[in-house]
Amino acid sequence: MLKLYWAPHTRAFRIVWMLEETGLPYTLEHVDIRSGAQDDPAYRALNPMGKVPTLVDGAAILSESGAICAWLAERAPDARLAPAVGDPLRARYLQTLFFSVACMEPAFLQKMKAIEIPKSAAGWGSFDLVMETVEKAVAEGPYLLGASFSAADVMLGTDLWYGINLLKVIAPTPAVAAYVERVTSRPAFKRAEAAEAARLPA
Numbered sequence: 412m413l414k415l416y417w418a419p420h421t422r423a424f425r426i427v428w429m430l431e432e433t434g435l436p437y438t439l440e441h442v443d444i445r446s447g448a449q450d451d452p453a454y455r456a457l458n459p460m461g462k463v464p465t466l467v468d469g470a471a472i473l474s475e476s477g478a479i480c481a482w483l484a485e486r487a488p489d490a491r492l493a494p495a496v497g498d499p500l501r502a503r504y505l506q507t508l509f510f511s512v513a514c515m516e517p518a519f520l521q522k523m524k525a526i527e528i529p530k531s532a533a534g535w536g537s538f539d540l541v542m543e544t545v546e547k548a549v550a551e552g553p554y555l556l557g558a559s560f561s562a563a564d565v566m567l568g569t570d571l572w573y574g575i576n577l578l579k580v581i582a583p584t585p586a587v588a589a590y591v592e593r594v595t596s597r598p599a600f601k602r603a604e605a606a607e608a609a610r611l612p613a
Contacts, residue, residue: 413437416457416465418444419611420577423464425476425569426483427606429562431599433487439610477508480562492562500556507548507555507563514541515570522580542581545571549590560597568594 415430417423417439430437442448442463449461458465458474465474468486473479484493494501514535521528522538530537545567548555555563571591574581583591594600 414440414467416440416442416454416463416467417607417610418442418449418463419607421463422476422569424573424603424607425565426464426466426479428569428600428603429480429483429492429565431602431606432492432560432562432565432597433483433490435483435487439606441610475512477512477566480565481505481508484562491559492565494556494559494561500559504556504561504563507567510544511563511566511570514544515567515574518542519570519574519578519580523578542587546584546586550586552586552590553593560594564594568600 413430413435415423415426415437417427418441421444427439442454444463448454449458449463454465455461457467457472460474462474464476464479465472466479466482468482471482473482481493484490494504517533518535518538518541520526521533521535530540535541548567551557554560555567568591571581571583571587572595575583575588575591581587
């Protein structure tokens with residue numbers, strides 16, 4: 412059975428959602444990052460960065476959200492959460508898995524901390540550029556790859572949901588709001604919320 416090292420209200424929620432989409436059996440192992448459990452030597456042996464999520468799948472250990480989503484999509488091919496190798500849509504799929512972490516997250520930090528950095532010096536350009544790119548990506552719909560929901564929607568959908576509801580860094584346009592409503596209405600998202608809530612520490 413898959414084991415996900417997780418903490419509530421963190422990036423690890425992406426993987427809980429992804430696991431629910433795949434239908435693969437899994438367990439959640441709470442890492443109390445508020446008390447410093449992520450720096451325990453046993454956990455650092457799994458994830459040298461001391462971050463969540465970390466997924467253990469037999470002998471395979473993964474600790475980057477995009478990589479974990481890609482791995483799980485391949486582990487559950489019947490769930491059809493990734494385009495096949497050679498499918499032109501796979502280019503957009505892979506790009507989004509990387510974009511979510513490489514551009515969305517630093518753009519959020521830049522906005523929240525009011526960091527001034529030249530557009531040419533930032534790999535993500537700027538917060539506004541990132542959001543313009545997202546707007547174009549979700550405008551066609553219903554999902555990032557058109558009619559097919561994929562792991563890319565798990566990655567970007569989680570970022571947008573967190574950015575709007577928890578971080579309060581995004582003032583959503585109608586297209587972004589509609590996209591977030593669409594993806595977070597999925598039964599797997601609701602199950603992931605319930606799974607996380609059920610395991611919250613007392």
